[in-house]
Amino acid sequence: MFSQRIGGLAPSPIRAILSVIDRPGMVSFAGGLPATSLLPEWSGTVPAELMQYGPSEGEPELRKLVSRRLTDLGLDAPAERVMVLSGSQQGIDLAAKLFIDPGTPVAVESPTYLAALQVFRFYGARFTGLDDLSAAALAYVVPTFGNPTGVCLTADERAGLAERCLASGTVLFEDDPYRELAYDDVDRTPIAARMTGGSWIYQGSFSKTFAPGLRVGFLTASADLYPSLVMLKQSVDLHSSRLSQRIVYDAVTAPDWDARLAGLASFYRNRRDDFEELLRRHLGGLASWTTPGGGLFYWLRLHRPVDTRSLLDEAIARGVAFMPGEEFFPGDPELGTMRLNFSHAATDDADRGLAVLADLLRTACPDSVYPLEFRSTT
Structure with a gap:
């Protein structure tokens, strides 16, 4: 059945x-x-256009804003390759749909983010380690204050993982929801910024810095992957909440952000x-x-x-x-x-x-x- x-x-x-x-x-x-x-409180009038269907990729103003911030981090992330997600969990699901068939090797840290393991298992992934990527189609990592360990990879560890992905042709999937919550001076340069010439996905979230109940995350990817990710999102939810996107945009563009x-x-x-x-x-x-x-x-x-x-x-x-x-x-x-x-x-x-x-x-x-x-x- x-x-x-x-x-x-x-x-x-x-x-x-x-x-x-x-x-x-x-x-x-x-x-x-x-x-x-x-957590913030929000009140205000809601423009009528926000109650209408919107673009699958997200509101243009928010995508431009995210693009500028990611570009400042060294990522190749023009606004036309930024997608707003219904929470970063959706990004994990889209990446899994794109790459994983039953038996597909996926390299992960051990331990790693529980919900990512749940999604990858659902699509039939076979887990491997990050040391040898020769057979892995996808390498999933939370390098900055990782979940569950809290570990932050060093600059050398980040460079090494990028080199291994490039050498093996493995797609890097970098999940980075905690980067703004830094309490000590550590390297937080995205690994994807070192992936020139390779295939990669990078995602983040406003859940930890603003409001998890709004379910607004974002994703960018190398040019060879992004169009397929957009088509997958179109088949899932058409677009993320326009009202949630507006609330986040107003917050991030406020003088006190x-x-x-x-x-x-x-x-x-x-x-x-x-x-x-x-x-x-x-x-x-x-x-x-x-x-x-x-x-x-x-x-x-x-x-x-x-x-x-x-x-x-x-x-x-x-x-x-x-x-x-x-x-x-x-x-x-x-x-x-x-x-x-x-x-x-x-x-x-x-x-x-x-x-x-x-x-x-x-x-x-x-x-x-x-x-x-x-x-x-x-």
Whole structure:
């Protein structure tokens, strides 16, 4: 009755967890939610033309604006090769539709973004690593404050990946939603800017810098790929919400936009630092981690290999949500890993939530003890 693809489709664990975060008193470390206090309010008259169908590629003014910003980053991204997306998740789906048949080799990091793995699996991808791209049709990477690890690739690592893609003819798919949320001085030059003569897709989002509920992302691609991506979008949703695009355009062109970005980085840097102190206090003897230089996540490795999926139901019952790290691996999972979001919960709530997690982990890992000094690396 259904297509063969449906047989491999599984519910998204992150969406299931997010369905409980509105419960009174729930502390969520699960999804990459921005701080609610920083989300914008919007009011105003809606021009009648925004209620009409629009171009599949997006509103021309917004595409020009995105083009200028991407060009400043070194990307070959003229406005005629910029597409507005209904959230960056749509870009992942379009790329998968373009390249993946059952058995197609797709190179990914391990661990990597859960929702991308879900889409690629749906279309039948066979996962490989990024070290050897000789057989890979597509190389998907989140190089700047990656999800789930928070890692930011160095300039040498970025150049090396670009060289391997060019040498093998592999299409680079660079997903870059966190680049504006930088708290330390690190290289954030897009890998796609180094892909002259090769095939590539680069995408970003306004969800982390403005409002995720509007579902506005953007994509640009090399000239050989862009027309096919447009046709795929036309077959999916005709065009993204024109009203959402106008709201984003008005925000980005407002005089205070750059100040807003600086304020976001300052706010989340302080929230990261507070979260770090709480991690040291509650989980210093149970896990290790690297302090992220940006983005929204801490990636924890427990000192004992407990499958954290087994702890989730009890954590939610006690008012705390988190993401088991095992869900982010393309192959066999590394047991004893967790992704914790630090941007959403206020400090007092994070303190309470981490205390609950520490209690659960001490029960699951009875041989772990608190050392005199916390175990983290920066």
